[in-house]
Amino acid sequence: MVKVGSSSLTTAAGGLDADRVDALVDTLAKYRDKEIVLVSSGAIAAGLAPLGLDRRPRDLARQQAAASVGQGLLVARYTASFARYGRRVGQVLLTSDDTSRRAHYRNACRTLDQLLAMGAVPIVNENDTVATDEIRFGDNDRLAALVAHLVRADLLVLLSDVDGLYDGDPSTPGTTRIAQVSGPKDLEGIEIGSAGRAGVGTGGMVTKVEAARIAAAAGVPVVLTSAVHAAEALAGGPTGTHFLRTGRRSADRLLWLAHASTPRGALVLDDGAVRAVVERNSSLLPAGIAAVEGEFTAGDPVELRDPSGTAVARGLVNFDAREIPRLIGRSTRDLARELGPAYEREVVHRDDLVLLDH
Numbered sequence: 436m437v438k439v440g441s442s443s444l445t446t447a448a449g450g451l452d453a454d455r456v457d458a459l460v461d462t463l464a465k466y467r468d469k470e471i472v473l474v475s476s477g478a479i480a481a482g483l484a485p486l487g488l489d490r491r492p493r494d495l496a497r498q499q500a501a502a503s504v505g506q507g508l509l510v511a512r513y514t515a516s517f518a519r520y521g522r523r524v525g526q527v528l529l530t531s532d533d534t535s536r537r538a539h540y541r542n543a544c545r546t547l548d549q550l551l552a553m554g555a556v557p558i559v560n561e562n563d564t565v566a567t568d569e570i571r572f573g574d575n576d577r578l579a580a581l582v583a584h585l586v587r588a589d590l591l592v593l594l595s596d597v598d599g600l601y602d603g604d605p606s607t608p609g610t611t612r613i614a615q616v617s618g619p620k621d622l623e624g625i626e627i628g629s630a631g632r633a634g635v636g637t638g639g640m641v642t643k644v645e646a647a648r649i650a651a652a653a654g655v656p657v658v659l660t661s662a663v664h665a666a667e668a669l670a671g672g673p674t675g676t677h678f679l680r681t682g683r684r685s686a687d688r689l690l691w692l693a694h695a696s697t698p699r700g701a702l703v704l705d706d707g708a709v710r711a712v713v714e715r716n717s718s719l720l721p722a723g724i725a726a727v728e729g730e731f732t733a734g735d736p737v738e739l740r741d742p743s744g745t746a747v748a749r750g751l752v753n754f755d756a757r758e759i760p761r762l763i764g765r766s767t768r769d770l771a772r773e774l775g776p777a778y779e780r781e782v783v784h785r786d787d788l789v790l791l792d793h
Contacts, residue, residue, distance in 0.1 A: 436588035436655075437463065437669075438474040438579035438646075442596045443662035444509075445477055450484035455662070456512050457519075459594075462666045463556070464520040470551045472586055474559045474579040475513070481505030506560065513558050523555040528562035529578065540691060547586055576646035577694065584653045584690050591650045591657045592668045593643050598661040599676040600627070600644065616678045619648070647678040649694055654684035692749055693789040696736040700729020700756055701746070702782065709741045712748055713790060718781035719750065721762035721770060731756045739783065748790050750783035 444455050463471055479491060479498055482505025492498055510526050517524050527546060550557045559582055561575060576593060583591040602625055603610035616622060627640045647657040658668045660675025667674040704712065708723025719739060731737055732755050739748040754762065759782065762770060771779030 436472050436474070436579065436583040436586065436591045437594065437665070438575060438592070439476065439594045439662060440575070440596070441476040441480040443594055444475070445480040451477065451481045451508060451512050453512060457516050459662060459665060460513065460516040460520075462669065464517060464522055465666075466669060470586075472547065472551070472557045472559060472582065472588070473513075474575050474582060475509065476560065476575045477509050478502045478506040478560055481508045509560075510558060513556075517556060523553075524558050525550040525555045527557050527559045529559065529582075530562050544585055547582070551586070576642040577649065580646040580650040580653075580655075580657075581691060581695055583650050583655045584684065587684070588655055590669075591647075591655050592665065593646060593657060593659045594662040594665055594668075595640075595643060595659065596661060597640065598664055598674065599659055600625070600640065613676050614673075616647070616651075616676060618679075618681050648681075649690075651678045651680055652682040653690050654680050654682055656680050689789050692736060692751065692787075693791070696749065698729075698738045698749060699731035699735040700727065700752075701738040701740050702727055702752070702759070703740050703742065703744075704747075706742060709747060712739060712785075712788070716785055718785040719783040719788070720767060721759075721765050721782055722767075724759065724763045724782060727756055727759045727763070729756060737783070739788075746791055748788055750788035752783055753780060754782060 439459060443459070444451060446452055463473065479501045482501035482503070483489070483491065485504050485508070486501055488497070488501065492501065506526075506528070510524070513524050525546075527543070527550070529543060547557050547559075559578070561578055579591060579593065597605055599612040599614075600616070601610045601612050604626075605612075613621070613625070622644070627644055643659055647659060650657050657678040658675050659678070660668050664672075664674040666672075702719065702724050703726040704719070704723050705725050708719060711717040711723065712719055725742065729737070731752060733753055735752055736749055737752045738746040739750060740746050762778070762782070767779045767781075
């Protein structure tokens with residue numbers, strides 16, 4: 436799994452740099468014995484120059500317009516470049532709404548699996564032409580971490596314009612590249628920048644480190660390095676910053692629930708329910724709910740909050756928001772006797788619930 440950022444594919448003024456795209460493809464095409472998925476930014480940046488824009492617009496409408504123009508240019512460039520090696524590519528555009536809803540998620544999984552089975556290289560990007568603020572991943576680094584888990588990747592390579600994570604500003608003399616990160620403690624005291632130098636992307640080192648943390652916790656090791664060192668990273672060479680696995684592969688939908696879903700509302704729990712959910716890995720029952728917030732329907736993701744308002748978990752709710760007030764504080768046995776057997780169940784089942792890190 437390889438993710439490349441806008442700054443590695445485009446000029447600062449906007450527009451694709453064909454030489455940079457070809458150089459990346461030259462590296463990836465060598466690995467005919469490996470299945471490669473490419474998450475590529477650059478659609479909005481590629482659309483700037485053709486639309487006469489001198490910088491990335493801030494408003495959503497013009498970002499979507501630039502993405503509409505740029506996405507076609509981006510995939511056409513990849514198609515032509517991979518064709519030099521007799522390789523086909525397939526475009527997969529996603530929003531977080533696609534991946535947090537089970538049916539859409541399964542469709543994305545099947546498409547990626549079939550493209551790989553047929554020898555094509557999937558080119559994945561966020562669907563910026565239709566994504567709104569409510570259904571955006573926000574950056575392709577996080578998207579790459581989630582797709583890496585989805586396709587059961589053996590390695591995630593995050594390519595940037597910096598050759599790794601440093602213990603300070605890389606442009607400052609005396610700073611040192613961090614060769615390996617074995618866990619969160621290795622990053623304590625490290626100041627991580629949030630903006631890329633080229634000004635055409637949305638991420639920065641903060642999003643890359645967060646993506647590496649998500650992937651590593653899901654059992655996928657990560658190498659963070661610059662695009663010019665892509666060949667070394669794929670060959671297992673001593674380049675960039677290596678993030679070791681910190682966890683095991685979990686259920687796909689739980690990873691998406693934790694990192695890609697947008698809560699539609701919230702359930703406030705009493706202290707006993709918080710302990711049951713957090714400490715005993717229990718389902719959430721109606722008796723433990725103190726209040727309900729927002730408008731949602733059965734199957735939507737919601738936050739579970741403690742009495743102080745802190746989100747402690749996220750889960751898929753089994754009831755509509757309008758149904759829950761009459762369930763609050765009551766036992767499932769009483770509810771089943773009064774309302775019918777459909778109400779003798781959890782509000783959020785433990786199999787559809789993930790705890791949140793703090």
